[in-house]
Amino acid sequence: MHPITNTPYELLSPWEPNLLAMAVYVSAVVIAMAVVLILTARLGPKNPNPNKSRVYESGVIPSGQAQFDFPVPFYMIAAFFLIFDVEAAYIFSWAVAFKPLGFGGWIKITFFILVLLISLFYVWAKGGLDRGISARGADKR
Amino acid sequence: MSRSDYRDKSRSVSPGPDGGEPAARDPHTRDPHTMDTVINWCRQYSLWPLFFGLSCCFVEQAAAFASRYDIARFGGEVFRGSPRQADLLIVSGTVFKKIAPVVLRLYDQMPDPKWVISMGSCANCGGMYDVYSVVQGVDQILPVDVYVPGCPPRPEALLQGLIMLQKKIMETERPAAAVLRKGGTEGSREALLKAGKTKSRDTRGPGYIDIPERGTSVRPPQFYGTRSDLMWTPPPHRIELTEHQTTLTEALTARFPGVVRQESPTSDMPSFQVSGDRIKEVLRFLKSDSDPEFLRLDDLTAIDESARRRPKGKTGPTPDFTMVYHLLSFDTAERIRLKVGLKGRAPKTPTVTDIWPSAGWYEREVYDMFGITFDGHPDLRRLLMPHDWEGFPLRKGYPGRATDMAPYTLKGAEGHEPLDAETALAGKVESGRYFILNFGPHQYCTHGVIRHILALRGEKIAGMDIDIGYHHRGAEKIGEHQSWHQFIPYTDRVDYISGAANNLSYVHSVETLTGVAAPVRAQYIRVLLAELFRLSNHLVWLGTAAHDVGMMSPAFYTMREREEILDIAEMITGGRLHTAWFRIGGVAQDLPEGWKAPVDAFLKKFPGRLREYERMILNNPIFKGRTQGIGRLTRKEAMEWGVTGPNLRACGVEWDLRKKIPYSVYEDFDFDIPTQTGGDCYARFLVRIEEMRQSLRIIRQAAGNMPGGRYITDDYRYSIPKKPDTLEDIESLIHHFINATRGPKIPKGEAYTATEVPRGEQGYYIVSDGLNMAYRMRIRAPGFANVQAIPLMAEGETVADFAAILGSVDYILADVDR
Numbered sequence: 001m002h003p004i005t006n007t008p009y010e011l012l013s014p015w016e017p018n019l020l021a022m023a024v025y026v027s028a029v030v031i032a033m034a035v036v037l038i039l040t041a042r043l044g045p046k047n048p049n050p051n052k053s054r055v056y057e058s059g060v061i062p063s064g065q066a067q068f069d070f071p072v073p074f075y076m077i078a079a080f081f082l083i084f085d086v087e088a089a090y091i092f093s094w095a096v097a098f099k100p101l102g103f104g105g106w107i108k109i110t111f112f113i114l115v116l117l118i119s120l121f122y123v124w125a126k127g128g129l130d131r132g133i134s135a136r137g138a139d140k141r
Numbered sequence: 142m143s144r145s146d147y148r149d150k151s152r153s154v155s156p157g158p159d160g161g162e163p164a165a166r167d168p169h170t171r172d173p174h175t176m177d178t179v180i181n182w183c184r185q186y187s188l189w190p191l192f193f194g195l196s197c198c199f200v201e202q203a204a205a206f207a208s209r210y211d212i213a214r215f216g217g218e219v220f221r222g223s224p225r226q227a228d229l230l231i232v233s234g235t236v237f238k239k240i241a242p243v244v245l246r247l248y249d250q251m252p253d254p255k256w257v258i259s260m261g262s263c264a265n266c267g268g269m270y271d272v273y274s275v276v277q278g279v280d281q282i283l284p285v286d287v288y289v290p291g292c293p294p295r296p297e298a299l300l301q302g303l304i305m306l307q308k309k310i311m312e313t314e315r316p317a318a319a320v321l322r323k324g325g326t327e328g329s330r331e332a333l334l335k336a337g338k339t340k341s342r343d344t345r346g347p348g349y350i351d352i353p354e355r356g357t358s359v360r361p362p363q364f365y366g367t368r369s370d371l372m373w374t375p376p377p378h379r380i381e382l383t384e385h386q387t388t389l390t391e392a393l394t395a396r397f398p399g400v401v402r403q404e405s406p407t408s409d410m411p412s413f414q415v416s417g418d419r420i421k422e423v424l425r426f427l428k429s430d431s432d433p434e435f436l437r438l439d440d441l442t443a444i445d446e447s448a449r450r451r452p453k454g455k456t457g458p459t460p461d462f463t464m465v466y467h468l469l470s471f472d473t474a475e476r477i478r479l480k481v482g483l484k485g486r487a488p489k490t491p492t493v494t495d496i497w498p499s500a501g502w503y504e505r506e507v508y509d510m511f512g513i514t515f516d517g518h519p520d521l522r523r524l525l526m527p528h529d530w531e532g533f534p535l536r537k538g539y540p541g542r543a544t545d546m547a548p549y550t551l552k553g554a555e556g557h558e559p560l561d562a563e564t565a566l567a568g569k570v571e572s573g574r575y576f577i578l579n580f581g582p583h584q585y586c587t588h589g590v591i592r593h594i595l596a597l598r599g600e601k602i603a604g605m606d607i608d609i610g611y612h613h614r615g616a617e618k619i620g621e622h623q624s625w626h627q628f629i630p631y632t633d634r635v636d637y638i639s640g641a642a643n644n645l646s647y648v649h650s651v652e653t654l655t656g657v658a659a660p661v662r663a664q665y666i667r668v669l670l671a672e673l674f675r676l677s678n679h680l681v682w683l684g685t686a687a688h689d690v691g692m693m694s695p696a697f698y699t700m701r702e703r704e705e706i707l708d709i710a711e712m713i714t715g716g717r718l719h720t721a722w723f724r725i726g727g728v729a730q731d732l733p734e735g736w737k738a739p740v741d742a743f744l745k746k747f748p749g750r751l752r753e754y755e756r757m758i759l760n761n762p763i764f765k766g767r768t769q770g771i772g773r774l775t776r777k778e779a780m781e782w783g784v785t786g787p788n789l790r791a792c793g794v795e796w797d798l799r800k801k802i803p804y805s806v807y808e809d810f811d812f813d814i815p816t817q818t819g820g821d822c823y824a825r826f827l828v829r830i831e832e833m834r835q836s837l838r839i840i841r842q843a844a845g846n847m848p849g850g851r852y853i854t855d856d857y858r859y860s861i862p863k864k865p866d867t868l869e870d871i872e873s874l875i876h877h878f879i880n881a882t883r884g885p886k887i888p889k890g891e892a893y894t895a896t897e898v899p900r901g902e903q904g905y906y907i908v909s910d911g912l913n914m915a916y917r918m919r920i921r922a923p924g925f926a927n928v929q930a931i932p933l934m935a936e937g938e939t940v941a942d943f944a945a946i947l948g949s950v951d952y953i954l955a956d957v958d959r
Binding site: 051056057 | 223224254576579592
């Protein structure tokens with residue numbers, strides 16, 4: 001990285017990393033946005049009407065609510081990832097200390113991995129890894 | 142403040158500084174301030190039109206922003222998808238009573254100041270569509286700044302409209318004072334017009350008093366003043382049943398003695414009267430047990446018999462309504478017709494939805510239009526008309542013309558909101574479990590005004606309902622008051638991108654009924670134009686469907702080729718979209734001198750372009766990812782649901798009317814039927830691309846082998862004679878006079894034929910009662926059946942895939958709703 005010098009040219013140069021150029025840029029953005037927003041808010045004509053304040057949904061009045069039980073199809077997968085990922089950390093730490101732990105350590109970690117695998121298959125069998133609706137709306141009923 | 146008040150307030154001219162008369166009622170009362178000029182200059186060159194199209198005019202509007210015309214050069218910017226980002230509403234096309242509340246809402250949701258251009262005769266005054274479902278001019282519900290006349294106006298006309306609006310902004314608006322809240326003027330400021338008070342109710346405009354209205358003046362139920370009865374015609378064309386059809390007839394009457402009665406003779410296909418209570422047995426037999434099996438319900442409709450004119454002295458029981466079923470067999474490529482007479486003013490008949498699920502919409506349409514109830518129908522409610530509509534439009538006593546009804550006003554638009562989405566989905570999905578999304582009527586991907594109501598679970602579609610009828614132009618009712626020739630321009634507008642191909646379906650039916658044979662040259666001209674329009678249609682489709690899955694560029698390329706095709710069509714016919722070029726017994730005029738050179742030039746250029754599109758679109762890995770395996774339809778479903786055209790062929794069914802039931806000398810041409818077996822969106826793309834190549838082959842043969850001879854039949858009884866002939870002999874002169882004024886009388890009878898238009902099979906079922914107009918004009922639209930099958934493809938897919946599915950199905954609303 002170049003050393004930070006203090007000549008005025010370099011202070012304002014966009015090619016040199018320095019705080020002043022950044023500050024000028026940020027304030028220019030803030031001022032420009034404020035001018036646009038305040039001017040339109042102050043000067044733009046306002047003719048409020050019930051339709052204008054309504055949500056636009058392809059031209060018809062929307063039904064139902066915007067707050068609803070939103071299904072998060074990735075949620076389960078994310079949760080399982082976290083669980084299995086944390087357990088992978090144990091395996092790494094065992095691998096680092098492979099020699100001092102010896103054969104006993106190997107037996108224990110094998111058992112551990114076996115438990116992990118069984119639980120993975122269990123989750124799989126229970127449909128924990130599926131997400132959303134299968135084709136042709138089978139989930140409908 | 143009532144809802145109407147705020148409109149009047151917001152749209153009226155702001156009062157002057159002294160609170161007195163509006164300052165700028167006369168634009169010249171005050172000279173523009175420099176500030177005015179600056180603001181107006183900025184505004185006039187950055188108008189943001191809303192991406193909003195109603196019907197045919199929008200196609201020309203789309204041409205105006207595509208490659209050749211490029212509206213952005215004039216300061217009309219990129220079309221915005223949301224009203225929040227737009228300040229110019231171009232009302233392009235017919236304003237339907239069902240869509241009017243939506244138009245009004247979109248206008249209300251646009252920020253001020255805003256302007257309105259009314260594009261095309263329909264938006265201006267109702268135009269050709271003086272019919273129950275159409276608002277006779279958008280200026281009755283919105284303030285209009287500029288009217289662009291035409292049906293449809295050319296893109297240049299829209300550009301001129303835009304320039305006029307810019308001029309209006311600069312010359313008459315004084316926004317500086319308005320910006321400072323001190324009076325001034327900006328945006329639309331014309332008051333709404335009141336039909337019959339501040340505007341003429343005549344759809345042709347003022348000045349037509351005492352000139353007869355469009356269409357025949359003879360009206361049902363009495364048909365007073367008809368002169369057709371004084372005219373003689375030969376009997377309609379009669380067919381001989383083939384040996385095979387005779388066997389079928391015998392088998393059917395033997396299996397159901399006393400129930401099924403053959404009607405003989407007929408003009409088009411074997412036809413049977415069936416007694417009402419046994420119709421389902423007969424249909425079930427024909428679908429699965431007869432030889433051949435009639436796997437497809439081609440069409441289902443009804444006729445109101447109350448205005449039938451019966452020969453004197455003939456009495457006996459007559460039905461009040463007749464149900465008509467047309468069935469098609471894929472094995473032998475033949476159709477049969479079944480008719481059931483119904484008694485009473487609000488009759489009932491059993492539903493056939495358990496035999497053909499595709500009957501669902503057809504029966505709802507019959508219920509909507511005739512008030513016939515179907516016992517056991519799972520979802521019997523209005524289909525085309527708004528849910529709160531009163532009356533049954535296709536009954537004979539119902540007023541056909543909008544000008545016979547009370548004028549449509551702002552109140553009408555405010556009081557009739559489209560059906561609530563939750564109500565529409567009731568019975569389809571469990572209430573409250575799903576997120577409900579209205580996909581349309583105003584949406585980029587819907588390609589017109591149609592409303593898909595989706596029940597979503599996350600991003601996936603769990604169930605859906607389709608609300609159609611936003612584009613219902615009452616073409617079938619109009620057919621009952623236009624003379625046989627006058628109806629031809631209306632056929633153009635049924636599938637407004639396919640132009641002359643529509644004419645062919647109609648004249649083919651009339652010619653089947655009358656037995657008029659068009660000369661071979663005329664048939665070749667018809668094929669040439671029909672195939673050119675198939676190319677034109679597929680090009681529009683290719684560009685827009687690729688756009689739907691995220692490719693911006695193809696639309697600009699395909700619109701370029703389309704303009705070249707339209708140039709050829711214009712050179713031959715004089716029209717771009719709506720050619721109205723075919724006539725009963727031939728075509729309107731001979732090919733012009735020098736027609737061949739541009740056709741040949743196009744034939745030379747196009748194959749290369751097509752290869753380019755294939756490389757650009759079909760080989761693109763992202764495009765493949767978006768379309769392969771998406772929106773699958775199985776072969777059996779496609780056949781049973783009446784899906785036709787490329788959508789059917791993409792499911793592996795080798796079925797094309799041009800080959801299977803040839804018409805208009807298609808048997809002379811050498812071409813293949815492209816098919817795919819995937820049944821998914823990608824397969825539908827492949828089929829259409831290959832179809833373009835086949836169309837090109839047909840055009841090459843038609844242009845190369847164009848025979849000489851007449852362009853219209855020399856039997857002038859039903860057709861409009863050549864003008865020179867009328868100057869030679871009195872017979873031709875009389876026929877010209879009669880057929881060009883009140884129109885020919887078509888003998889009593891009926892005929893159903895269909896042709897392969899770009900979107901599938903478009904059929905006309907015409908019923909004549911021996912008058913100069915149809916007694917019943919039924920249009921079997923390919924889009925109707927294709928769109929009905931969309932839930933089969935879409936349920937279980939994601940919303941993003943839904944856009945790809947809609948694009949690949951290729952429907953057009955004028956065709957779906959007619």
